[in-house]
Amino acid sequence: MSQPDRPGRERHVNWRAIHTLALRDLRIVTRSKAVMLPMLIVPLIFVVAIPAAVGFFAPQMAAGGELDDFAQFLEMMPASMRQRFAGYDEAQIIVVAVLEHLFAPMFLIIPLMVASTIAAGSFVGEKERKTLEALLHTPTTDTELFLGKLLASWIPAFLVGLGAFVLYAVVVNASGWRVMGGIFFPNAMWVALVLWLAPAAAGLGMGVIILISSRVSTFQDAYQLGGMVVIPVLLLVLGQMAGVLYLNVLAVMLLGLFLWVIDAGILWFAIRTFKRSEIIARL
Amino acid sequence: MTTYPSDDFAIHTEDLSRMFGDPSGGEGVVAVDQLTLDVRRGEVFGFLGHNGAGKTTTVRLLNGVLAPTGGRMRVLGYDPVEDGALLRRYTGVLTETPSLDEQLSGRENLAIYARLYGVPEAAVEGRVRELLEEFGLDARATDLVGGYSRGMKQRLALARTLLHRPTLIFLDEPTAGLDPVATRRVHELVTRLSRRGGRTIFLCTHNLMEAQRLCHRVAVIEHGRLVAMGTPEDLARDLRHGVRLQVELEACDPDALPLPSDARDVHWDAEANVLSLWVPQRAAIPDLVASLVAAGCRVYRVAPEEPTLEDVYFALHEGAAGRAKREPEGATGKEPVP
Numbered sequence: 001m002s003q004p005d006r007p008g009r010e011r012h013v014n015w016r017a018i019h020t021l022a023l024r025d026l027r028i029v030t031r032s033k034a035v036m037l038p039m040l041i042v043p044l045i046f047v048v049a050i051p052a053a054v055g056f057f058a059p060q061m062a063a064g065g066e067l068d069d070f071a072q073f074l075e076m077m078p079a080s081m082r083q084r085f086a087g088y089d090e091a092q093i094i095v096v097a098v099l100e101h102l103f104a105p106m107f108l109i110i111p112l113m114v115a116s117t118i119a120a121g122s123f124v125g126e127k128e129r130k131t132l133e134a135l136l137h138t139p140t141t142d143t144e145l146f147l148g149k150l151l152a153s154w155i156p157a158f159l160v161g162l163g164a165f166v167l168y169a170v171v172v173n174a175s176g177w178r179v180m181g182g183i184f185f186p187n188a189m190w191v192a193l194v195l196w197l198a199p200a201a202a203g204l205g206m207g208v209i210i211l212i213s214s215r216v217s218t219f220q221d222a223y224q225l226g227g228m229v230v231i232p233v234l235l236l237v238l239g240q241m242a243g244v245l246y247l248n249v250l251a252v253m254l255l256g257l258f259l260w261v262i263d264a265g266i267l268w269f270a271i272r273t274f275k276r277s278e279i280i281a282r283l
Numbered sequence: 284m285t286t287y288p289s290d291d292f293a294i295h296t297e298d299l300s301r302m303f304g305d306p307s308g309g310e311g312v313v314a315v316d317q318l319t320l321d322v323r324r325g326e327v328f329g330f331l332g333h334n335g336a337g338k339t340t341t342v343r344l345l346n347g348v349l350a351p352t353g354g355r356m357r358v359l360g361y362d363p364v365e366d367g368a369l370l371r372r373y374t375g376v377l378t379e380t381p382s383l384d385e386q387l388s389g390r391e392n393l394a395i396y397a398r399l400y401g402v403p404e405a406a407v408e409g410r411v412r413e414l415l416e417e418f419g420l421d422a423r424a425t426d427l428v429g430g431y432s433r434g435m436k437q438r439l440a441l442a443r444t445l446l447h448r449p450t451l452i453f454l455d456e457p458t459a460g461l462d463p464v465a466t467r468r469v470h471e472l473v474t475r476l477s478r479r480g481g482r483t484i485f486l487c488t489h490n491l492m493e494a495q496r497l498c499h500r501v502a503v504i505e506h507g508r509l510v511a512m513g514t515p516e517d518l519a520r521d522l523r524h525g526v527r528l529q530v531e532l533e534a535c536d537p538d539a540l541p542l543p544s545d546a547r548d549v550h551w552d553a554e555a556n557v558l559s560l561w562v563p564q565r566a567a568i569p570d571l572v573a574s575l576v577a578a579g580c581r582v583y584r585v586a587p588e589e590p591t592l593e594d595v596y597f598a599l600h601e602g603a604a605g606r607a608k609r610e611p612e613g614a615t616g617k618e619p620v621p
Contacts, residue, residue, distance in 0.1 A: 020398040024384070031386045134382035134443070136348045138399040139371040277350040280343055281303065 013147070017140045021148025026156060029118050039117055043110045043160065046103075047168045054098050055175025062090035070097050076243030095176045100185060104193055104247050105236040107168070108201045111161035112230060115206035119153040120222040124213045127282075136276045146274045149210055150267075157202035165194040192252040200259035205229040207266035211273075293359060293451050293483035294322035294345060300353035301340055301507075314340040316507035317354065322500075327477045327484045329498035329515075331491065331596060337507035338487040339379055342453045345485070346374055359451055372401060375449035379456050381440035385429035389420050389439050392428060393446060400447035414442040434465040441472065452476065455487045466493075473497050495592040503599050510599050515592045526565050527588040530558040530572075533581035541574040543567055 029035050054061075061067075067090045074082065074097065084100075085093050126132040135145070165186075172185045208229050213222035239245035247255075299318040304311045315337045322328040332338050343349035345358050347367025356363060361370040383392050393411040402410055415421040418438040428436065437457070444452060454473070458466040474497065476482050488494055494501050495515045502512040511518055525547075537551035540558065547561040562571065568587060575582055 014401075016404075017399055017401075020395055024387075024395045027391070028384060028386045129385070130380050131382050131384055133378045133380070134376070134396070134440075135399075137346055137371060137374075137376040137378065138396065139368050139401060140399060141368045276348050280348050 014140065014144055017138075017144050018148045018151065021135075021140070021145065022151040022155065025118065025122065025149065025152030029121070029152075029156070035117055035121065039114055039160070042113060043164045046106060046110060047164045048171050051099055051103065051168060051171050052175045055095060055172060055177075055179065058091040058094045058176070058179045061094050067094060070094070073097065073101075073241065073243050077246055078248075081246055081248060091179045095179050096184070099172045099176065100187065100190075101247070102237075102240060103168075104190065105233060105240055107161075107165070107190075107193060108198050108233045108236070109230065110164050111157040111198045111202035112205045112233060114160045115153045115157035115202040116209050116227070116229065118156060119149070119206040119209040120213055122149040122153065122210055122213055124216060124218060124222045128218065133280065136280050142274050142276050143271050145276065146210070146270055150206065153206040153210070154199070154203060157206065158199050161194060161198045161202065165190070189247060189249050189252055192249050192256070193247070197252050197256040197259065200256045200263055201233065203263040204259050204266065207263060207270060211266070211270055291324070292321045292357075293324045293326075294320070294328075294356070294485065295358075296320055296345075296354060296356040298354035299341075299344060299351055299356050301337075301344055301349065302352045314507050315344060315351075318504070318507070318509050319354075320502055320509060320512060322483060322485060324483050325477070325481050326499040327473060327486060327497050329494035329501035330485060330487045330504065331489065331494055331501055331592075332487075332504040333489060333600075336504050338504065339455055340507075341504075342376065342455055342485070342487060346371060346376055346453060372447070373450045374453065375444035375447065375451075376453045377440055377444045377455055377457055379459070381436040383428045383436055383440060383443075386427060388425045388427055389415065389431070389435075390424040392439060393443055396443045397446045402447055410446060414445060418442045433460050434462060437461055437465065437469075441469065445476075448480075449482065451483045451485065453485045453487070456489070457486070458488075458490060458493060470497060491591070491593045491596050501592065503596060505600065511595070515595070516589070518595045519589060519592065525561045525563045526568070527561050528559065528568065528571075529584070529586040529588065530560075530575070530582065531584035532556050532558060532575070533583070535580050539578070540580065541578045543571060546571075 070093070074085065074093070085096065088096065126135065140148070169186050173180075173183045176184065209222060209225075212225045216222050216225065236245065236247075240247065245251070297319050299315060300313065301315040302311045302313050318337075318341065330338050330341065340349065344351050345356065345363060347358075347361075347363030347370050350364055358370055359373055361367075363370055384395075387395070390411060393414060394407055397407045397410055398404070412421070415424045418441065420435060420439055420442070423431065423435065428439065431439065437460070441457065444454075457469050457473070461469065470493065473484060473486065477484055486494065486498060498515065500512065500514050501518065503510050503518075527548075534556055537553075537558070542549060542560065543562060545563050545567075549558070549560040551558050562568065565587065568585065572582055572585060
């Protein structure tokens with residue numbers, strides 16, 4: 001290689017390096033059973049097992065008086081949303097209330113969990129595997145390293161979320177066919193949720209966890225501290241169950257916008273504070 | 284055009300320092316302490332020191348992945364603090380541990396790093412294949428690195444260091460844990476890179492034979508401080524004036540031997556009939572032999588031994604240990620360099 005040119009600090013972001021870093025992390029993650037199994041099993045429970053059970057057993061649940069549990073939820077629902085239930089029998093109300101409404105915020109957990117698991121391993125995991133030092137000695141900038149790690153978590157989170165949504169739609173329509181008499185899912189709110197709000201939530205969780213994981217010593221520390229980002233989602237679930245908050249297209253779009261703004265703020269902060277010098281000093 | 288004082292040197296540092304922890308709280312640890320050195324372009328420069336002496340920290344500083352807490356440096360004309368990413372395009376680092384992704388194959392590891400080091404996409408596959416062959420790893424190229432032996436991992440890490448044909452190569456303990464055959468291959472590689480490639484090699488090691496064999500010049504650090512720098516021969520001459528002699532004699536009374544008054548470290552091995560001693564200069568050897576013969580001793584063999592880097596290193600280490608005892612803890616005065 002020829003001798004270096006004189007120093008010039010202006011340098012474009014090297015997207016090839018970012019792409020390489022993200023693909024590298026993805027390849028490593030997909031070869032780790034310890035990471036992949038929980039990432040697949042938990043979504044399968046949420047996406048297949050529980051909705052299938054609700055769809056199949058809705059008539060029995062209706063006969064057993066389970067609808068009373070949803071009374072407050074339905075009573076406090078805005079009139080415009082309550083129209084959706086007009087003309088439905090009790091089993092149909094249970095199917096739509098549970099699978100279309102109550103499950104909506106829980107669906108944010110899947111991309112958040114995928115993003116968190118990968119992100120928690122992104123730096124601390126590398127420290128534990130002793131693979132970080134060689135990476136820090138490459139010509140990548142701190143920004144490129146951060147963006148590479150970010151995409152390695154965000155892309156699978158988005159894709160798993162999308163895949164889970166398609167699977168969920170199939171399972172919900174199949175299991176609810178007997179009760180609903182046809183395809184009833186998804187609606188516009190769910191499309192907005194999966195394509196707009198869930199990626200923003202994944203971005204939030206992962207940005208926080210990458211910031212944490214570059215500052216703590218073990219994968220467990222990162223994962224446990226990062227687990228706190230699930231709390232807002234749980235509040236959303238509780239809020240909806242208690243009849244305080246109802247997700248419709250407008251609410252999802254506004255909530256998504258709010259999270260994207262926070263994501264942008266975290267990204268801005270992270271890029272300015274993410275220093276390999278501080279990371280290597282902790283090795 | 285701006286001129287850079289270190290353009291004749293691959294590496295130039297002045298009072299380079301790095302402290303960890305909080306110095307104000309009395310808990311700071313000085314890893315590199317006012318290090319001043321020059322490494323010429325094209326030379327193999329040995330950086331000697333015990334584990335924890337500050338070698339790895341120095342490499343991290345010089346390659347711009349760790350910020351110094353004091354001093355200045357230029358590496359290949361760049362300031363590593365400001366232009367670390369640019370500098371690292373032209374440097375290759377073999378880290379102390381191989382630092383390989385064990386869930387990936389040898390080929391995947393190299394291809395990923397080739398792209399991270401900016402090797403053009405069209406050249407990646409060829410460069411990877413060439414290095415796998417050169418390091419004898421082509422037969423296991425598609426196996427996961429987790430199944431490689433220690434020697435294979437070290438070879439793969441070395442191959443990774445050379446992917447982008449760097450101008451300056453940092454090798455941090457390249458032969459640690461390797462068997463003699465693998466060690467020899469690494470030594471041959473270093474020699475080849477230096478002679479044919481004209482690359483500058485910064486070799487961190489505590490293997491003194493390795494340093495003596497491979498390095499044009501060496502620096503010795505203790506507790507982050509530079510305690511000596513020069514060619515192995517110069518250091519040996521400066522520090523251990525004189526020559527060590529092995530003299531094989533016919534059985535005789537050692538107390539009756541006519542030895543020069545300035546001979547040191549005299550030792551008589553009664554079983555082998557070998558006298559070993561230090562004399563101040565080579566010129567003393569003929570006189571010693573003449574006086575032994577004149578005294579009736581039959582001399583079978585006289586073998587002068589130049590002091591080795593090992594002699595130098597231990598002499599320096601004993602000196603540093605003595606200074607550490609005399610100095611209060613935390614003293615940071617700069618050591619004179621012999």
